[in-house]
Amino acid sequence: MAARSGAWALARFILRTRRAVKRTEVRAPIQLLAYYVRLQASWIFTFALVGFSLFAGASSSSSELFLRGSDAYRAGNFAASARAFRACVAQQPGSGALQNLGLAEWQNGNVGEAVLAWERAGWLDPANRAAKLNLEFAREHAQLEAPELAWYEVPSTWHSAEAWAWIASVALWFTAGIIIVPVVLRKRRTTWQQALAAAGLVVFLVSVPAQVGVWTRSHIGFVTGKGVALRLTPTLEAETLTPLAPGEPVRWVRARGNYLFVRTSRSNGWLEKKEIGLVCPR
């Protein structure tokens, strides 16, 4: 609805602006320039309005899907609820939608999908405590292991991946700016500038392991299918190394065709791509 009204207003604005420009007898160059600028401004405004309308439309559709999923969940129709939440997440990933998707999948008996959804909710919003508690509940109930995190991966869970990226970028360029600007301007560095540069450098260095942790954690996946077997070779008739329960964590190492070489806490082997879901889908 909002998208339709926005598009209509946009069309009217474009027509009116173009008519005004055509009617105007422009003689002075400065006036011509002014009209040109106004015309360009109208186009910029047009594009901005189109973008906003599309975004608003998408957001509206995503909200509708979220509400539809919630209603279906409350009505006990967990399959329809999971479908709605999945479509909502596909349009725009949200921590709350992923958490609800996990709940719906859990009620459907899809342990692997539920664990994956909650892990993704935590990936987007590490402060989502409900998703963490749900994961603990699921792992205790299904006797599943949590992924073992390396020392540099632990700080990466304190903030979201986006936050860490911005922290690292801002700290790096802030430090670089503090160091470079006085040199460029040929001014003497003051004490407070050096202190700020040191602080920025510390923040950047602290964020580097977290960045590495984010990158390595993005390779973590979870078994989503049932009756999944870890294969010795990337072939359909490969020897089975060990069965993997839905929701068990794996780490993607490399890909070959339709198979992924993964590392589990017990052994290494090959899995079909469709059998696991990565926290950070590629």
Next chain:
Amino acid sequence: MRCHPLTLMNRSAAFCEAPAVAPPNYLVGCGWVCVHSRAPFPFRNLQAQVLTVRTSSVRFLMALVLSVISANAQPTSGPDPLVTLMRAQPQIVTAAPTQVVAVFDPPFVQAGEEATYRVTVDALLGSIEWPEQFPVADGLKLRASAQGQTFRSFGVALQPWSAFNFRARSEQPGTFAIPAFTVQVYGQPVRIPAAELQVVATNTSGSMASPRPKLEVLATRIFAGQTVGVRVVQTGTAEGGIHLLSQMEINGGGIIEDRIQMRRRIEMRPVDGKNLATLIYETDIIPITIGEIKLAVQAFQSANLSGGSSPNADPVTSPPNPAGMTLVDSDPVSVRVRPLPKEGELPGFNGAIGSFDISQATLATNTVCVGDPVKLTVAIRGKGNLSRLLPPKPPQSNGWQVFAAGSDNALPQLIQARGFATFSYTLIPTSTDVRGTPEIPFSYFDPDRGVYQDLTMPSVPLTAKPRQQSSDTQAVARAESPAAGRTKERRLSELVTTRGAMAISLVPLPLRRWFPFLQIAPVLGFVALWAWDRRQRFLERNPDIMVRRRARRELCRARRQLRNAISHSDAAGVASWGVKAMRVAVAPHFPAEPRALVGADVLSLLGEVDRRGVAGATVRRLFEVADAARFDTKPAALSGLPALHADLESVLNRLEAML
């Protein structure tokens, strides 16, 4: 004579790759022959064998290494028991075959009846290579039915005997011969003698064939994976003789023969009005394919058990078998194997087929502390594949940690004999809230009724107590965890009503394509800052550039005001803005403020010709009017000033060009 070890062939084969030279004479005849090269090879002299194929420079190192290995691997107290065991095995004669027999059993049959064409060779079965086709008389149909191998004592060694059975059949009476042909045995040609079968229209003398076993399948409705009993019946002769069967095998694709279940007995059965001693073997098979399969039994028939006539006793019907054993096989029996139905499959089904019941489920104790293991033993009794029964997978239950049970460790014969299998689960209560063991789902397929039956292992009452801790331990636990002592109940969260933190994608920012390009922006900013600073310093070094630029800007503004004044016919404005424009235009040429300049300064920049011409006059006229308007008390004569517009523009253009 060359000999061959009966066992450990793989081990000897592995060693055979090394020697490429003839072994020393003292090694020949020691009794150990390689399978592939057929060269005598003593394990004891492995070191010497290897050294023969190494270069001299390596020999010393190899000898040293092998000495160390042998010193470490074998105690000096005695020989290797494995080698001793190998040496204790009887040897097998693998010399060229000397006895080859080919006969029809029986040599006379009625048209349409089957006879057995049997070829016996005193060689290992695997060493005999049959030709692709061998000559068969027209009208005689041959079908391979069985092949086997047996051994006979030959002094301290064993003599192998291999037999091949073909079923021969002709619909027309006549004499059918299979001429002599050649097969390869141990790589050498061996001649199979000719054999002849007479087919008569009517056989009045009765069957003269060797007694053949008969296979009976003890089930009519068979499912894949089901343990099915089969019975092999060997009827004795009318004279009271009976022939034992050895090396019995059930032939047929898609089955597994369960030999541990084999039973044997002799009973009297009525045959043609006479009670004959009948030898009965019973064993089990497990079909593993679906569809129609043909089963047959083959075995070596030994001499008469009770002194009756042997089937090989008559030199006419069957020439004597040097081995004393005759390979016989039964007529094939067809069975149809059905797949297990998918419909109605119950939880806990893990391949159990038969008829089962849970006789007891016992706990080691009914009171256990949280965290302590307790053993649950379940006995399953019934009829079916008990010895191959797999324990059902334990469920995931709140408050319990359940470890899967292993299969019953008892011998399969013992399990089958006692009629039940036991599974032991290890359970650990993790909460004091549990009131009993979790139910373990289990089901089996009943082949008689064709349905799945639920046999879930019931819950056994149990009391879980909190773990007793010493006062010190409790104090430490309280200090470490404020929540210690109370059970933390986890449960799923409720639905959230907001979409929470959102993102465009789950892919981290550094992995998105645009993010690295975003990092160029600060770099560009620094470069721009550097360029701006460089420009500023250049302008500082050249201040006249700024002065002229400022003068051009002021001139542009003054000329705009001048045009306005001309368009409004404002003579005073023309004079004022004209003079101002000229002053601004010439000011950079003098180290002075524009207001301090006079007409002479402007004229000095014009050329001599211009100074005396119209341009000079225009400059003088405008400065006169401006000075009069500024300093004179009488109003200046302004007439004609707008007409000077063109001349004034010309002067200003020239002055602007000099900036």
